[in-house]
Amino acid sequence: MKRSDFGTIVQIGDVLVSEDVVNEFFACDYAVCKGACCIVGDSGAPLEESEIDGLERDFPAFSPLMPEVGRKAAEDSGFFAIDRDGDMVTPLVPGSEECAFCCFEDGNCLCAIEKAGKVKPISCALYPIRVKKFKGGGMALNLHRWDICRCAFERGKRDGIRAYQFLKGPLTRRFGADFYEALDAAAQHINK
16 A cells, blocks of 8 residues: 555555545445436446457347437447547447436336346446556556435445445456455555
């Protein structure tokens, strides 16, 4: 762990983790937000290049759950878009901020990919953690704060669940069990 003007930085291998990831409380409160993070934003969810083939392969399984405008957006875009920063992201429904891979039930926004039993993009699973890749290798994990997730920060605090704990499954999926164990040990040290 390193102490800087920006707070404590946890380093595990080539991954730098901001202290907010281990300090802040967070637990999605879907009953309140209804999946707003999938329908509000200035671009789609970040994608890894390795995820594109899976999206295309699994599209026949999850596309029947999507509204027609979402299906068309995904088909027209080739299953990804490039945002204004030059990053590869999920396509949006034209004229909206809605991810093309959404589906809706009873006024709730769901991920059609996940609902079909397929693996949704890791950036979606890790949210509100955002991964920043460095050009020379390595990466940083930072906590994204967004007003629409206020209820999740409140629920996490109320239930005593920290962001990294809530995201144990996705963190393990992306970085491995050893990484998560090291992160948990660092968090327990920092939060004692």
